Amino acid sequence: xxxxxxxxxxxxxxxxxxxxxxxxxxxxxxxxxxxxxxxxxxxxxxxxxxxxxxxxxxxxxxxxxxxxxxxxxxxxxxxxxxxxxxxxxxxxxxxxxxxxxxxxxxxxxxxxxxxx
Amino acid sequence: xxxxxxxxxxxxxxxxxxxxxxxxxxxxxxxxxxxxxxxxxxxxxxxxxxxxxxxxxxxxxxxxxxxxxxxxxxxxxxxxxxxxxxxxxxxxxxxxxxxxxxxxxxxxxxxxxxxxxxxxxxxxxxxxxxxxxxxxxxxxxxxxxxxxxxxxxxxxxxxxxxxxxxxxxxxxxxxxxxxxxxxxxxxxxxxxxxxxxxxxxxxxxxxxxxxxxxxxxxxxxxxxxxxxxxxxxxxxxxxxxxxxxxxxxxxxxxxxxxxxxxxxxxxxxxxxxxxxxxxxxxxxxxxxxxxxxxxxxxxxxxxxxxxxxxxxxxxxxxxxxxxxxxxxxxxxxxxxxxxxxxxxxxxxxxxxxxxxxxxxxxxxxxxxxxxxxxxxxxxxxxxxxxxxxxxxxxxxxxxxxxxxxxxxxxxxxxxxxxxxxxxxxxxxxxxxxxxxxx
Numbered sequence: 001x002x003x004x005x006x007x008x009x010x011x012x013x014x015x016x017x018x019x020x021x022x023x024x025x026x027x028x029x030x031x032x033x034x035x036x037x038x039x040x041x042x043x044x045x046x047x048x049x050x051x052x053x054x055x056x057x058x059x060x061x062x063x064x065x066x067x068x069x070x071x072x073x074x075x076x077x078x079x080x081x082x083x084x085x086x087x088x089x090x091x092x093x094x095x096x097x098x099x100x101x102x103x104x105x106x107x108x109x110x111x112x113x114x115x116x
Numbered sequence: 117x118x119x120x121x122x123x124x125x126x127x128x129x130x131x132x133x134x135x136x137x138x139x140x141x142x143x144x145x146x147x148x149x150x151x152x153x154x155x156x157x158x159x160x161x162x163x164x165x166x167x168x169x170x171x172x173x174x175x176x177x178x179x180x181x182x183x184x185x186x187x188x189x190x191x192x193x194x195x196x197x198x199x200x201x202x203x204x205x206x207x208x209x210x211x212x213x214x215x216x217x218x219x220x221x222x223x224x225x226x227x228x229x230x231x232x233x234x235x236x237x238x239x240x241x242x243x244x245x246x247x248x249x250x251x252x253x254x255x256x257x258x259x260x261x262x263x264x265x266x267x268x269x270x271x272x273x274x275x276x277x278x279x280x281x282x283x284x285x286x287x288x289x290x291x292x293x294x295x296x297x298x299x300x301x302x303x304x305x306x307x308x309x310x311x312x313x314x315x316x317x318x319x320x321x322x323x324x325x326x327x328x329x330x331x332x333x334x335x336x337x338x339x340x341x342x343x344x345x346x347x348x349x350x351x352x353x354x355x356x357x358x359x360x361x362x363x364x365x366x367x368x369x370x371x372x373x374x375x376x377x378x379x380x381x382x383x384x385x386x387x388x389x390x391x392x393x394x395x396x397x398x399x400x401x402x403x404x405x406x407x408x409x410x411x412x413x414x415x416x417x418x419x420x421x422x423x424x425x426x427x428x429x430x431x432x433x434x435x436x437x438x439x440x441x442x443x444x445x446x447x448x449x450x451x452x453x454x455x456x457x458x459x460x461x462x463x464x465x466x467x468x469x470x471x472x473x474x475x476x477x478x479x480x481x482x483x484x485x486x487x488x489x490x491x492x493x494x495x496x497x498x499x500x501x502x503x504x505x506x507x508x509x510x511x512x513x514x515x516x517x518x519x520x521x522x523x524x525x526x527x528x529x530x531x532x533x534x535x536x537x538x539x540x541x542x543x544x545x546x547x548x549x550x551x552x553x554x
Contacts, residue, residue: 069360
């Protein structure tokens with residue numbers, strides 16, 4: 001699978017954000033250090049679930065923290081309306097703050113959304 | 117292995133019937149406004165707690181010493197932050213809840229907040245011989261403030277959405293909003309005055325907070341009991357077990373009660389009287405949920421010394437968060453969620469441990485939380501919230517009890533992990549195909 005897109009803006013939605021904040025920092029660090037991601041315009045931000053609709057338009061993929069999985073139906077309804085791919089973050093990746101895996105899932109999510 | 121297989125049925129049951137309840141509770145607009153409003157209020161309680169902590173430091177010095185005398189002489193000044201935070205809690209609650217509710221109903225904030233504050237003041241302030249009696253603006257008026265603020269904002273939204281307002285064409289937005297607010301605000305004012313007068317008349321001079329406390333006192337105190345603590349903690353752990361933030365789901369119901377208890381505890385402490393309640397917000401944060409909901413610090417300790425390399429790695433990654441009472445890394449990383457091996461101690465053990473801790477406070481072996489702190493590491497947080505050094509010993513005891521409680525179950529899980537051969541799954545292969553350099 002080849003990365004075909006130029007831009008990937010990732011929105012993480014969560015509860016009140018302590019652990020998600022750490023995750024965003026970690027993911028940004030990985031992006032900064034990666035040579036292969038250099039040509040792509042990558043942005044990562046986290047917002048509470050209640051503000052999804054305010055921000056969704058500026059992003060390409062939505063990742064949902066596993067601790068608010070129960071709101072997924074509601075959130076994916078919003079995502080569907082704006083035609084954005086959405087997915088719950090793997091619990092173990094989330095717990096271990098495995099930013100690399102989560103970044104890769106976001107890339108896969110975007111590729112799948114583009115029909116690859 | 118037979119025990120975990122039996123538990124799989126329970127897990128499926130929880131997934132099917134319990135998770136939707138969580139979604140409904142969080143979507144319920146009153147509960148959600150109360151929750152967000154009360155969480156906003158925590159900032160007021162935390163800054164107000166500083167004066168209590170300073171006062172407690174003063175009390176550590178022996179009677180008659182020069183430092184003690186200095187603290188005693190300046191008592192009123194040191195007490196000032198407390199008086200204007202805890203002592204006026206109802207006003208801040210009205211502001212915070214009205215803001216969150218107006219935001220939710222998508223109506224202008226400013227006049228909703230003004231309306232809720234006016235109504236709260238009318239119901240909670242008594243006029244005695246022409247002077248204002250503000251003693252009901254503290255935690256005694258909290259419940260009235262919450263209910264009145266929600267109703268006020270609902271009423272304002274009703275008027276604004278049905279356009280029963282005064283509007284002039286061509287006015288700038290800010291001024292137009294002021295005129296728009298006139299009719300709804302007047303209605304709120306009139307209704308509050310009438311209802312307040314009615315209550316005073318019917319009860320022979322009791323205002324709403326007084327009448328409320330008088331008739332509903334048993335209900336208020338019912339949360340601060342071992343049964344309620346067991347049940348609340350049990351439900352919280354059930355939610356966490358299926359991967360949902362149980363605290364966030366339940367706190368909307370419990371926080372008003374806890375805040376009221378904290379207000380009474382703080383006032384009692386400031387007046388050097390016995391502490392009346394146990395179940396203050398910091399009891400849940402730092403004792404019931406010591407090192408993270410489910411006493412997860414105990415699991416982190418077990419993981420750090422595990423035979424499995426995977427578990428050791430998770431233990432290392434979650435130890436700093438555990439010190440800051442953040443449980444997510446170990447809850448999702450180990451994982452505890454959906455882990456049948458840990459179901460019994462996590463869901464049944466935690467509330468039981470919590471009830472034992474409740475009795476330690478109840479018997480007066482350690483002073484119950486009188487202040488409210490947040491974001492502070494274990495065991496300093498436990499010390500500051502109670503201003504009692506014995507809280508540190510209690511913290512260590514809770515963690516040690518947690519280790520004992522989890523030990524046999526943790527070992528079963530460890531064995532199952534060691535036996536399982538590691539296989540690369542489809543996801544990992546997909547990741548590899550991306551051919552990235554991280």
